[in-house]
Amino acid sequence: MKPIITTALSAIVYTLLAFSSVSNAAEPSSNTPYEVPSFDFLHKHIPSSENYQKQWHRMTGFEHSGLHWGLFVVIYTDIGQNVYKHNFLQYSAWFDDPDDEENEPHYQQYPVGTQFIKENYTMHNGKPGDAHxxxxxxxxxxxYNPKGGDWEYMxxxxxxETIIQGSxxxxxxxxxxxxxxxxxAxxxxxxxxxxxxxxx
Structure with missing residues (x-):
């Protein structure tokens, strides 16, 4: 019974967050970085990325990420959205009750060719600032790199200007x-x- 309750709570949180982000996307604030083109990179390295902000799936709002140098991040994917959502919910349910043996997560693998673009923003007064x-x-x-799941990083x-590129x-x-x-992994x-x- 406990895993069902935990999963239900995770689903409710997911739904509330998704509705919140849709509202924010529909009515951007005056300091939203999207008002001007903020990022530039060699699109020839990333197939189908020319207009990714409108054509790809936006998976997050502006999230402050301690994992990424304390910057605000926004994440997009071209075809990985279903696996991303599934793995998020699986992780959330497990995180709620990691000691429950019946609550073991079942993660999925991303299809070959999946691409993620993560925009990184500086912080100004606790809010997203300039493109970083x-x-x-x-x-x-x-x-390509079996030890690293065959992911390439750029x-x-x-x-x-290129900072890194490779496995x-x-x-x-x-x-x-x-x-x-x-x-x-x-x-x-x-x-x-x-x-x-x-x-x-």
Whole structure:
């Protein structure tokens, strides 16, 4: 009975957060960074990313992330939205009661070709501020980097200059990104523990 209650509570939280984000997306505030183009990067590296803010699935609102240098982040995906939502709910239900043996999470794997774009914003007076950088993860074909789930990582600064690009076998990529993501291999290396958004 307990897992059913826990799952139901998680679903209620998810629904409330999703409705909240839809409302915020429909009526952006005057200090929303989306009022001007904020990010630039080489779209040839990321297929179908030319107009990702309108065409991809927005998975979060502006989330303050201690995992990402204390910045505010907004996350988009092209085809990974269902797995992201599923894994979020599975993680949330388990987190509510990790000692319940019947509450073991069942995570899904992302399809090959899944792409994530994470916009990173500085903080000004506790709110999202200027564009800081954009980080990308792409699920490559099996064999690209089996130890790291075959994910490729990229990061560009706000002027579009490349900071990193490659897999977790490269030292700079490992230090900035892969080392942390590889600790959650069971969730296919994606931190889907925040979800308060919906497709725009």
């Amino acid at each position: 950088s954009v980080t990308i993860m792409i699920k490559r074909q099996p064999g 990061q560009f600064n706000s002027q579009g 977790g076998v490269e030292e700079n990529v490992n230090q900035l990104c892969a080392n942390c993501h590889e600790k959650i 069971e969730r296919d290396y994606i931190f889907s523990n925040i979800f308060s958004g919906a497709s725009q």
